[in-house]
Amino acid sequence: MSKIQKNINKLGLLERLEKGPVLCAEGYLFELERRGYLKAGAFVPEVVLDYPDAVRELHREFLRCGSDVMEAFTYYAHREKLRTIGREDELEPMNRQALRIAREVAAEGNALGAGNICNTWVYDPENKEESGKAVRAMYEEQVRWAVEEGADFIIAETISYLGEALIALEVIKAFKLPAVIMFATTRSLTQSKDGYEWIEACKVLEAAGADVVGFNCQAGPDTLMPLLKKLRKAVKCYTAALPVPYHTTKEHFAMWNLQYKNKNAFPTALDPLLCTRDEMASFAKDAKELGINFIGICCGAGPHHVRAMAEALGRTVPASKYSPDMSQHGHYGSKKVVKKHEDTIIVGKKRKVVKDR
Numbered sequence: 001m002s003k004i005q006k007n008i009n010k011l012g013l014l015e016r017l018e019k020g021p022v023l024c025a026e027g028y029l030f031e032l033e034r035r036g037y038l039k040a041g042a043f044v045p046e047v048v049l050d051y052p053d054a055v056r057e058l059h060r061e062f063l064r065c066g067s068d069v070m071e072a073f074t075y076y077a078h079r080e081k082l083r084t085i086g087r088e089d090e091l092e093p094m095n096r097q098a099l100r101i102a103r104e105v106a107a108e109g110n111a112l113g114a115g116n117i118c119n120t121w122v123y124d125p126e127n128k129e130e131s132g133k134a135v136r137a138m139y140e141e142q143v144r145w146a147v148e149e150g151a152d153f154i155i156a157e158t159i160s161y162l163g164e165a166l167i168a169l170e171v172i173k174a175f176k177l178p179a180v181i182m183f184a185t186t187r188s189l190t191q192s193k194d195g196y197e198w199i200e201a202c203k204v205l206e207a208a209g210a211d212v213v214g215f216n217c218q219a220g221p222d223t224l225m226p227l228l229k230k231l232r233k234a235v236k237c238y239t240a241a242l243p244v245p246y247h248t249t250k251e252h253f254a255m256w257n258l259q260y261k262n263k264n265a266f267p268t269a270l271d272p273l274l275c276t277r278d279e280m281a282s283f284a285k286d287a288k289e290l291g292i293n294f295i296g297i298c299c300g301a302g303p304h305h306v307r308a309m310a311e312a313l314g315r316t317v318p319a320s321k322y323s324p325d326m327s328q329h330g331h332y333g334s335k336k337v338v339k340k341h342e343d344t345i346i347v348g349k350k351r352k353v354v355k356d357r
C-alpha cells in the first residue's frame with residue numbers, strides 16, 4: 001500500500017471537470033531556463049535535483065496565480081534524454097523528487113498533483129513493434145513512480161504520433177488513473193506524424209478511454225483556436241488546450257520555427273513574440289465559451305499570464321491581491337497627481353505636450 005496520505009476531501013480531476021474548467025499552468029522548462037537553472041538544448045529538468053527550491057518556488061507562483069494543477073516537472077526526465085546528458089542513473093531520484101515537490105505544493109492550496117510523461121524521441125512508426133516496446137518501458141517506469149508518489153492523475157503531453165499517444169494512454173489506464181492526453185502540432189496543423197488527421201486521432205484516443213484529449217505546446221492561441229473548434233464538435237469527452245504564449249503565424253505555426261528578424265527565434269529569441277497577459281486572458285475566456293475543459297498555457301508562460309487567465313475564468317486568486325489597478329497610477333489614474341506642466345515628454349531636443357494620456 002502507498003505510504004502517501006491522500007486528502008480524501010479533495011475533489012479529483014474528473015469531479016472538478018464536471019463542475020467547470022480546470023486551469024493548468026505548464027512551462028516550467030522555459031521559465032526555469034530563463035531563470036538560469038536549466039540548459040536550453042537538451043532541456044532536461046536537472047534543476048529538480050540541483051536546485052529543488054527553484055522548482056518549488058515556481059510551483060508556488062503558479063499556485064498563487066490560480067493553477068489548479070501542480071504538474072510534476074518530469075518533462076524529458078525519461079531514460080532517453082537522461083542518457084543524452086549522462087545522468088541516466090539519476091532517473092528515478094529525479095522523477096520521485098519532482099513528483100514530491102509538486103504534491104507538497106499542491107497540498108498548500110488544494111490543487112491537484114499530476115504526473116507527467118511526454119514525447120520520447122524513440123517512437124518510430126516504421127518500426128512500431130520494437131520502438132513501441134521501448135516507449136512502453138519508459139512510460140511504465142515513470143507512471144509507476146508517479147502512482148507511488150501519490151499523483152492524482154497523469155498528463156501525457158507534446159506527443160506527435162497517435163501510436164505513441166495510445167501507448168501512453170494504455171500505460172496510464174493500467175495504473176487506473178485519469179489520463180489527460182495532449183498532442184503537439186509540431187510538424188503539421190492537420191495531421192499527426194504517423195499520418196492521422198488530428199481530430200481523427202483525438203477520436204481514437206476518446207474511444208480508447210482517454211478522459212481528456214486535446215493539444216498543448218508549439219502552437220500559439222490564435223493558431224490553435226480553429227483546431228479546438230473542430231475538436232469540441234468531434235468528441236464528447238473532456239478537451240484540453242494549452243497553447244504556448246507566442247504569436248505563431250500561418251506560415252510559422254509552431255514555436256520551434258518562429259522567426260525574429262529573419263532568424264530562427266527558438267528558443268532564446270522568442271521574447272519579442274510573447275503574447276501579453278491580456279491576450280492569454282482572452283484565449284482562456286474564448287476556450288471556456290467554446291466548451292474546452294482543461295485550459296492552460298505551455299512554454300513561455302509566466303505567473304502573470306496564469307493569473308490573468310484565472311481571472312478571465314471568473315476567479316479571484318491569492319495573487320489577485322496585487323492585480324493591476326491603474327486608477328492608482330500618477331499618469332493614468334483617476335487621482336492624477338501630475339501637474340499640468342509635467343505633461344510633456346522630451347523627444348530629441350524637443351519638448352512635446354502629451355495630450356493622450
Ligand SMILES: [Zn+2]
Binds near residue numbers: 026027216218298299
Ligand atoms: Zn511547451
